[in-house]
Amino acid sequence: MIQRVVLSEQVKEELLDDIMNGRYQPGDRLVESQIAKRMGISQSPVREALRDMVAMRFVEVEPHKGARVRKIDEREVLEIYPVRACLEELAGQLAVERAPEYLDQLNTAIKRMAKAFASRDVRTLAYWDVSFHRTILEASGNQILIETWNSLMIEARTFVTLSNLISRSPEIDLAGRHYPIVEALEEGDPIKCGKVMRRHVEEFGEVMHGIFNHSEHSMQLNISEKGEAAQSRAKAG
Amino acid sequence: MIQRVVLSEQVKEELLDDIMNGRYQPGDRLVESQIAKRMGISQSPVREALRDMVAMRFVEVEPHKGARVRKIDEREVLEIYPVRACLEELAGQLAVERAPEYLDQLNTAIKRMAKAFASRDVRTLAYWDVSFHRTILEASGNQILIETWNSLMIEARTFVTLSNLISRSPEIDLAGRHYPIVEALEEGDPIKCGKVMRRHVEEFGEVMHGIFNHSEHSMQLNISEKGEAAQSRAKAG
DNA sequence: ATTTAAGCGGTTATCGATAATCGTTGACGT
DNA sequence: ACGTCAACGATTATCGATAACCGCTTAAAT
Numbered sequence: 216m217i218q219r220v221v222l223s224e225q226v227k228e229e230l231l232d233d234i235m236n237g238r239y240q241p242g243d244r245l246v247e248s249q250i251a252k253r254m255g256i257s258q259s260p261v262r263e264a265l266r267d268m269v270a271m272r273f274v275e276v277e278p279h280k281g282a283r284v285r286k287i288d289e290r291e292v293l294e295i296y297p298v299r300a301c302l303e304e305l306a307g308q309l310a311v312e313r314a315p316e317y318l319d320q321l322n323t324a325i326k327r328m329a330k331a332f333a334s335r336d337v338r339t340l341a342y343w344d345v346s347f348h349r350t351i352l353e354a355s356g357n358q359i360l361i362e363t364w365n366s367l368m369i370e371a372r373t374f375v376t377l378s379n380l381i382s383r384s385p386e387i388d389l390a391g392r393h394y395p396i397v398e399a400l401e402e403g404d405p406i407k408c409g410k411v412m413r414r415h416v417e418e419f420g421e422v423m424h425g426i427f428n429h430s431e432h433s434m435q436l437n438i439s440e441k442g443e444a445a446q447s448r449a450k451a452g
Numbered sequence: 453m454i455q456r457v458v459l460s461e462q463v464k465e466e467l468l469d470d471i472m473n474g475r476y477q478p479g480d481r482l483v484e485s486q487i488a489k490r491m492g493i494s495q496s497p498v499r500e501a502l503r504d505m506v507a508m509r510f511v512e513v514e515p516h517k518g519a520r521v522r523k524i525d526e527r528e529v530l531e532i533y534p535v536r537a538c539l540e541e542l543a544g545q546l547a548v549e550r551a552p553e554y555l556d557q558l559n560t561a562i563k564r565m566a567k568a569f570a571s572r573d574v575r576t577l578a579y580w581d582v583s584f585h586r587t588i589l590e591a592s593g594n595q596i597l598i599e600t601w602n603s604l605m606i607e608a609r610t611f612v613t614l615s616n617l618i619s620r621s622p623e624i625d626l627a628g629r630h631y632p633i634v635e636a637l638e639e640g641d642p643i644k645c646g647k648v649m650r651r652h653v654e655e656f657g658e659v660m661h662g663i664f665n666h667s668e669h670s671m672q673l674n675i676s677e678k679g680e681a682a683q684s685r686a687k688a689g
Numbered sequence: 690a691t692t693t694a695a696g697c698g699g700t701t702a703t704c705g706a707t708a709a710t711c712g713t714t715g716a717c718g719t
Numbered sequence: 720a721c722g723t724c725a726a727c728g729a730t731t732a733t734c735g736a737t738a739a740c741c742g743c744t745t746a747a748a749t
Contacts, residue, residue: 220515221516221732221733244700247701248699248700248701256734258701258733258734259496260733262701262702263499263500263732267503269507270507278458278701278702278740279458279740279741280700290595294594294596295596297594298539298597301538301541302535302538304538309534357535358531359528359531363535363603366599367600458701458702459702460702460703483729485729493704495705495731499731499732515731515732516709516711516730516731517710517712517731518711
């Protein structure tokens with residue numbers, strides 16, 4: 216077995232895929248020894264991968280009882296928006312300064328979103344949506360802010376969120392809603408840009424709120440690991 | 453060797469103490485096998501503890517190169533305040549609703565702060581300062597917000613921060629500055645309360661900014677593991 | 690019948706040993 | 720001198736085995 220990187224990283228990648236693709240459902244147990252046997256390796260790297268995934272909030276463990284896939288519940292989906300709103304407002308304010316360097320990147324992300332949306336590729340759509348927001352965070356230049364935002368694991372949540380969103384509101388113009396942000400950045404007013412960012416995030420929060428109020432949840436939709444998202448994420452690993 | 457909890461937890465506690473007490477300095481290597489031998493256990497739990505501490509940002513590891521104590525630099529100290537400001541503003545807004553249940557706790561924290569300050573016990577002072585803020589976060593009721601704030605590891609940073617602060621401005625009334633927050637909570641206006649919280653955090657950011665501009669840094673001060681903080685933290689573990 | 694205790698299967702937590710990797714040292718050739 | 724590379728010591732990453740532990744089932748006791 217040749218290994219380009221540490222085994223535990225590979226294990227993590229693989230398990231992440233398994234979770235994102237629904238092969239493991241929320242609540243499912245992740246038994247170290249079973250996974251190890253399946254992958255033909257020993258327990259240690261699996262264990263380490265699982266602990267890493269705890270930090271990423273994909274997995275939860277209880278001492279002596281093992282790991283299971285964390286389930287993202289309605290409450291959590293809704294609670295995240297106020298937090299994102301305030302963090303991204305700050306990011307928007309700070310990003311104005313260095314915005315010019317990032318405009319291309321942002322516009323590209325929007326275009327990819329539109330394309331992915333057209334082909335109903337939710338995974339790739341989520342990827343570029345997150346990518347857009349992450350770019351603005353990076354442009355903020357505040358490393359703590361970036362890490363804090365990262366700790367929210369927006370990737371995973373966004374995928375779930377957008378799956379819901381699109382299945383309820385197939386016509387919503389996700390990509391287009393990002394243009395006002397780019398415009399605000401071009402304009403160069405930090406306060407205003409912050410407000411636009413905040414509003415953008417809050418809007419999605421409200422939409423999600425509406426979704427949860429109108430119908431019961433059930434996720435999963437057009438899940439495939441073939442799109443751009445998979446490749447880019449693997450590279451990032 | 454009797455063990456009430458998992459070894460890796462104990463190891464983590466011990467290493468945390470070692471770091472907080474300066475027995476390990478920022479940048480020092482943390483060699484798994486050495487620590488294991490010193491503690492009379494095997495490498496595995498040490499390794500696991502170290503990985504945990506990476507998630508806590510106390511430690512950084514490079515693959516195949518091992519772990520070392522992370523150093524908190526000036527930039528990081530300063531960058532954290534804008535982030536805290538926006539998170540705690542939100543917390544202040546949300547906390548108003550359930551504030552009455554928490555007022556006693558908050559007032560107690562302030563009193564302990566004053567006491568610790570009088571005896572120049574920086575560790576305990578930091579503990580109660582953090583405790584005050586954490587209480588408001590809890591009162592917010594937003595679990596994501598709480599976890600996000602926790603991910604900032606305010607404990608560790610506050611200790612360093614206050615060590616600096618007090619050595620430069622021995623007369624500053626740290627405890628007293630928290631009363632306006634309690635008053636705002638009692639008043640019951642969410643927006644105002646949020647603003648007070650934000651202002652409170654920003655003030656400290658500004659003070660720290662001033663400190664870094666006026667003199668070079670050098671930390672460590674009256675470090676002892678005897679105070680309340682140690683006990684309470686151990687219990688919380 | 691209800692409670693307590695012992696046994697069992699399955700899994701985690703820990704161990705001790707080994708393989709893989711890194712940084713350095715020093716011989717060697719130029 | 721200086722750059723290259725083989726060998727070494729130190730340390731991490733991984734392994735395979737075992738001890739400790741949990742939840743459950745069954746047997747014994749009241």
